[in-house]
Amino acid sequence: MKFYVILFSFLISFSAPLWAELTIEITQGVNDPTPIAVVPFGGDAASSELSKIVAADLQRSGLFRPIPRADMLSLPSKEQDIYFRDWRILGASYILIGDVQKSVDGYVLSYDLFDVISQRRVFRKTTSGNLSSLRDIAHAVSDKVYQEITGIRGAFSTKILYVEDLRSGPKRYRMVKADADGARPRVLFRSDEPLMSPTWAPNLREVAYVSFETSRPAIFSHNLVTNKREQLTNFKGLNGAPSWSPDGKKMALVLSKDGNPEIYTLDLLTRKFTRVTRHFAIDTEPNWSADGKSIIFTSNRGGSPQIYQVGLANGRVERLTFDGDYNARPRVAPDGKSLVMVHREKGVYHIAWQDIASGDLRILTETWLDESPSIAPNGAMLMYATQHNNKGVLAAVSMDAGVKFRLPSKQGDVREPAWSPFGESE
Amino acid sequence: MTKTIKLFLTVFALAGFLSACSSNTTTDDSASTDNADTTDNQVVTDDDGMESSPLDGIDTVFFFEFDQSILSSEARSALMVHAEVLRDEPSSVRLEGHGDERGSREYNMALGERRANAVRDYLVLQGVDSSVIETVSYGEEQSAEVGSYESAWSKNRRVELK
Numbered sequence: 140m141k142f143y144v145i146l147f148s149f150l151i152s153f154s155a156p157l158w159a160e161l162t163i164e165i166t167q168g169v170n171d172p173t174p175i176a177v178v179p180f181g182g183d184a185a186s187s188e189l190s191k192i193v194a195a196d197l198q199r200s201g202l203f204r205p206i207p208r209a210d211m212l213s214l215p216s217k218e219q220d221i222y223f224r225d226w227r228i229l230g231a232s233y234i235l236i237g238d239v240q241k242s243v244d245g246y247v248l249s250y251d252l253f254d255v256i257s258q259r260r261v262f263r264k265t266t267s268g269n270l271s272s273l274r275d276i277a278h279a280v281s282d283k284v285y286q287e288i289t290g291i292r293g294a295f296s297t298k299i300l301y302v303e304d305l306r307s308g309p310k311r312y313r314m315v316k317a318d319a320d321g322a323r324p325r326v327l328f329r330s331d332e333p334l335m336s337p338t339w340a341p342n343l344r345e346v347a348y349v350s351f352e353t354s355r356p357a358i359f360s361h362n363l364v365t366n367k368r369e370q371l372t373n374f375k376g377l378n379g380a381p382s383w384s385p386d387g388k389k390m391a392l393v394l395s396k397d398g399n400p401e402i403y404t405l406d407l408l409t410r411k412f413t414r415v416t417r418h419f420a421i422d423t424e425p426n427w428s429a430d431g432k433s434i435i436f437t438s439n440r441g442g443s444p445q446i447y448q449v450g451l452a453n454g455r456v457e458r459l460t461f462d463g464d465y466n467a468r469p470r471v472a473p474d475g476k477s478l479v480m481v482h483r484e485k486g487v488y489h490i491a492w493q494d495i496a497s498g499d500l501r502i503l504t505e506t507w508l509d510e511s512p513s514i515a516p517n518g519a520m521l522m523y524a525t526q527h528n529n530k531g532v533l534a535a536v537s538m539d540a541g542v543k544f545r546l547p548s549k550q551g552d553v554r555e556p557a558w559s560p561f562g563e564s565e
Numbered sequence: 566m567t568k569t570i571k572l573f574l575t576v577f578a579l580a581g582f583l584s585a586c587s588s589n590t591t592t593d594d595s596a597s598t599d600n601a602d603t604t605d606n607q608v609v610t611d612d613d614g615m616e617s618s619p620l621d622g623i624d625t626v627f628f629f630e631f632d633q634s635i636l637s638s639e640a641r642s643a644l645m646v647h648a649e650v651l652r653d654e655p656s657s658v659r660l661e662g663h664g665d666e667r668g669s670r671e672y673n674m675a676l677g678e679r680r681a682n683a684v685r686d687y688l689v690l691q692g693v694d695s696s697v698i699e700t701v702s703y704g705e706e707q708s709a710e711v712g713s714y715e716s717a718w719s720k721n722r723r724v725e726l727k
Binding site for chain 2: 335355380393423424488508510554
């Protein structure tokens with residue numbers, strides 16, 4: 140076993156506990172995470188909170204081991220106050236210091252990353268914002284540190300959507316948007332009727348989901364800026380599984396208006412529907428390939444649910460999965476080279492990863508009843524829904540299965556995580 | 566097997582009724598609320614003097630095997646009675662298809678629809694006008710019983726006739 144379970148099963152609680160906030164339990168990390176000292180930032184009183192969030196971000200990635208504050212021999216916020224020997228004794232490979240200064244329109248944070256062994260500065264950066272965007276500033280710092288050391292773009296500033304079900308009472312179903320670490324949850328929509336299948340527009344300004352508020356399933360888009368909702372489909376039968384094309388112009392979805400579940404695309408400008416699949420079997424759960432030229436979907440046309448790919452130009456269908464008798468709900472990795480899905484093995488439902496070219500399959504999760512995998516936009520991790528203590532919870536696992544953590548809910552069930560894209564502004 | 570199914574039906578109906586009683590909301594969403602409505606309607610019918618309706622004691626929930634949409638013989642014989650009533654006095658019927666929690670949610674939506682369609686097709690085969698039948702799938706979104714064990718799963722793989 141290449142990896143081992145971190146015994147101290149970290150529980151990190153974030154500041155300002157909100158009623159529905161998800162907290163993080165790291166259940167497994169890589170066996171040689173990079174030790175980094177995130178020194179409490181100097182300056183304003185709130186700046187110490189900033190470095191706490193940065194340390195938690197890096198810890199959650201599984202690739203870093205932040206040095207506990209209590210172990211630190213000094214708390215430098217300027218380069219001349221760093222005694223590298225002290226940090227070498229603590230085993231730190233890197234040290235991050237920072238200093239917050241008040242500016243005309245808020246705060247400016249200057250932060251420096253140092254390599255402890257070479258005793259050299261890796262970078263110095265500044266970022267600004269106001270106190271209400273404390274978390275945004277912290278996540279931006281985490282993104283820079285993560286990218287510098289791992290070479291992979293950080294995804295700490297991204298968001299997630301998920302469905303929360305209180306199990307009883309009025310408006311029991313909620314569509315929630317939160318930071319990727321579960322903090323700052325915001326309920327977008329509440330309903331007495333089920334909500335499902337949340338998905339992001341590539342520009343992050345809109346989301347779409349399935350709502351039963353009309354007493355039947357229908358796809359709605361929801362503008363996050365104006366909060367305006369629009370019903371996109373109202374056909375007899377299934378109206379489900381919306382998925383935005385990478386260019387944001389089309390949406391793939393499932394309709395059974397002609398008697399059988401088929402994949403369609405909807406041109407969001409002309410509002411024209413185009414039928415993509417033609418088969419008497421179940422065709423559902425479309426997801427666009429990275430280049431937008433084909434759609435990956437679930438079909439039981441071979442007798443059991445398997446993953447298929449259909450080219451949009453020629454309509455040619457190709458089967459992608461052959462391992463096992465249940466593979467469903469595919470999501471394509473950002474580089475287009477692999478996919479993740481729900482995979483049944485000996486009657487147990489896990490999340491599996493598959494290399495598209497070679498067909499190599501790897502089971503990523505040990506939990507059961509796992510579903511709804513959603514890949515982070517940097518391709519490093521995926522989030523999925525599972526059960527823990529008889530409750531629906533969200534969990535995450537790295538694409539190599541080395542790092543795992545859970546985001547348990549404080550109330551009800553949470554499910555169907557949808558990890559946001561990076562967005563065009565970044 | 567028949568006994569087991571009957572037991573499930575009884576338990577389900579009771580559970581549905583109890584949860585309807587305990588729900589203090591004014592919403593009209595859940596299956597349990599609708600079950601309560603059905604009970605009320607039957608009481609009213611009795612008051613009208615229409616005793617011994619042919620639907621008394623006839624199942625309105627039909628169960629399915631895992632990943633299947635094939636009607637059981639119990640379901641077919643109950644649906645025969647429903648079909649007779651609907652043929653004589655057409656009234657609108659809503660068939661709600663459901664699945665258990667295992668597997669992916671949108672695929673389960675498709676399975677729920679298959680089950681509702683199987684019931685619809687059987688009623689139409691028995692001469693019921695298809696225009697009075699509406700089918701809706703809820704997939705795994707509205708469990709009759711919450712739980713990750715076989716007895717809950719088998720109660721959830723169902724079509725409810727309303």
